[in-house]
Amino acid sequence: MxxxxxxxxxxxxxxxxxxxxxxxxxxxxxxxxxxxxxxxxILAEHLMAGSNVGLSLVSPAGMLRTMVISVEKGSYWDQLxxxxxGVQEDFDLPAPAIxxxxxDGYQIWFSLxxxxxxxxAQVFLDALRLKYLADIPLSRLKFRPAAEVSGNADSLGVxxxxxxxxxxxxxxxxxxxxxxxxxxxxxxxxEMAPNLDKQxxxxxxxxxxxxxxxxxxxxxxxxxxTCSPAADNKLRPGSExxxxxxxxxxxxxxxxxxxxxxxxxxFLMAVMNDPDTSVHDRIEAAKALLPYFESPEG
Numbered sequence: 453m454x455x456x457x458x459x460x461x462x463x464x465x466x467x468x469x470x471x472x473x474x475x476x477x478x479x480x481x482x483x484x485x486x487x488x489x490x491x492x493x494i495l496a497e498h499l500m501a502g503s504n505v506g507l508s509l510v511s512p513a514g515m516l517r518t519m520v521i522s523v524e525k526g527s528y529w530d531q532l533x534x535x536x537x538g539v540q541e542d543f544d545l546p547a548p549a550i551x552x553x554x555x556d557g558y559q560i561w562f563s564l565x566x567x568x569x570x571x572x573a574q575v576f577l578d579a580l581r582l583k584y585l586a587d588i589p590l591s592r593l594k595f596r597p598a599a600e601v602s603g604n605a606d607s608l609g610v611x612x613x614x615x616x617x618x619x620x621x622x623x624x625x626x627x628x629x630x631x632x633x634x635x636x637x638x639x640x641x642x643e644m645a646p647n648l649d650k651q652x653x654x655x656x657x658x659x660x661x662x663x664x665x666x667x668x669x670x671x672x673x674x675x676x677x678t679c680s681p682a683a684d685n686k687l688r689p690g691s692e693x694x695x696x697x698x699x700x701x702x703x704x705x706x707x708x709x710x711x712x713x714x715x716x717x718x719f720l721m722a723v724m725n726d727p728d729t730s731v732h733d734r735i736e737a738a739k740a741l742l743p744y745f746e747s748p749e750g
Contacts, residue, residue: 455652457492460613463549463658464518464561465490469507472610484610499614499648507702508644509597515567517660517746519577521585521612522556525742529633531557535584536630543669546659550630552640553621556594558633565660571724572670574599575738579673579731599727614646627654670735686741717744 461469471490474482487494487506499507510516523532532550539545549561589701600607615625626646628636661669721727723737745750 453565454492454496456648456655457495459655459658459675460495463560463655463660465612466511466515466517466567469493472506472509474504474590474610475508489505495613505613506612509611509728510570510611511567514570516521516573516597517564517567518596518611519562519578520594520596521565521577522553522559522596523564523585523588524557524592524594526626527637528588528592531560531585531588531635533630533633534558535580536560538584539580539669543665543672545661545665547630547657549627549655549658551625551627551660552636552642552662553612553625554617554641555612557640558636561658563660564657564663564666564721566663567571568666569738570597571721571741572738573597575724576670576736577664579670579735582731583673591729614625614651616645616713617641627651629654673731673735707747717741 457480461584468560469490470495471487472484473487474484477483484506490505495505507518509518523529536548536550540547549562551559551561553559578599579679583593583595594608596608596611610624617623622643623641624643624645626642720737720741724734724735724741
């Protein structure tokens with residue numbers, strides 16, 4: 453138990469990590485309640501009881517160190533492996549953790565050694581989607597944290613840990629060995645509680661993305677992101693043709709933002725957050741905004 457909590461904290465917790473609980477409302481949706489700081493004792497209690505606890509991914513200052521992409525259907529496992537292998541082979545990033553979720557299918561977890569801004573995380577996730585997951589319908593994908601334009605952005609700002617369901621049958625979420633992912637294509641969950649020591653052992657081999665590597669990837673993704681998702685829809689995941697399609701240059705310069713801005717910072721913020729602007733231009737805007745968000749030394 454203590455080993456698992458230590459690994460979760462090492463990889464995914466912000467300083468003074470906060471958590472949320474939730475209950476279904478009259479509409480069948482969830483009402484989230486902020487519960488304050490997540491201590492080891494609170495987490496241990498919930499893990500032992502199999503009750504739900506969710507990480508608040510974004511700090512009050514707008515920073516985060518955990519990003520998760522979920523693929524709803526098990527039939528998309530092959531595409532997820534392209535992403536899993538691609539971030540390692542194409543960008544020399546550490547292997548992310550993979551889990552199966554009782555609600556969200558397969559999940560791939562990116563851990564950052566140091567927090568980054570919410571805006572930079574959105575650019576990173578969007579670029580990965582275009583590059584590796586362009587042939588999966590958006591309705592089958594979830595991104596945590598979600599973009600502000602998403603209708604369920606509030607719920608997708610909370611990350612359930614080791615989620616369980618008891619009805620109609622018991623189902624358990626768990627981290628898995630990536631080599632065994634194909635075993636969960638039909639049912640992306642466990643039918644019994646996972647061994648917590650084994651869960652800790654899986655996470656012990658996971659490394660966080662270093663700050664310099666995260667910034668390096670942000671500069672590389674625009675030149676390799678897939679510009680024409682429709683063209684990739686006909687390609688078999690992992691095929692030579694799809695591998696070649698990853699190298700397509702993606703630098704359209706059009707933007708959907710207007711022209712009424714009081715200062716350069718406001719304009720850059722609008723470009724970075726505009727979903728109709730190219731990934732390349734959004735990343736360039738994010739890089740230009742870095743000095744505004746960096747804390748002064750000392």
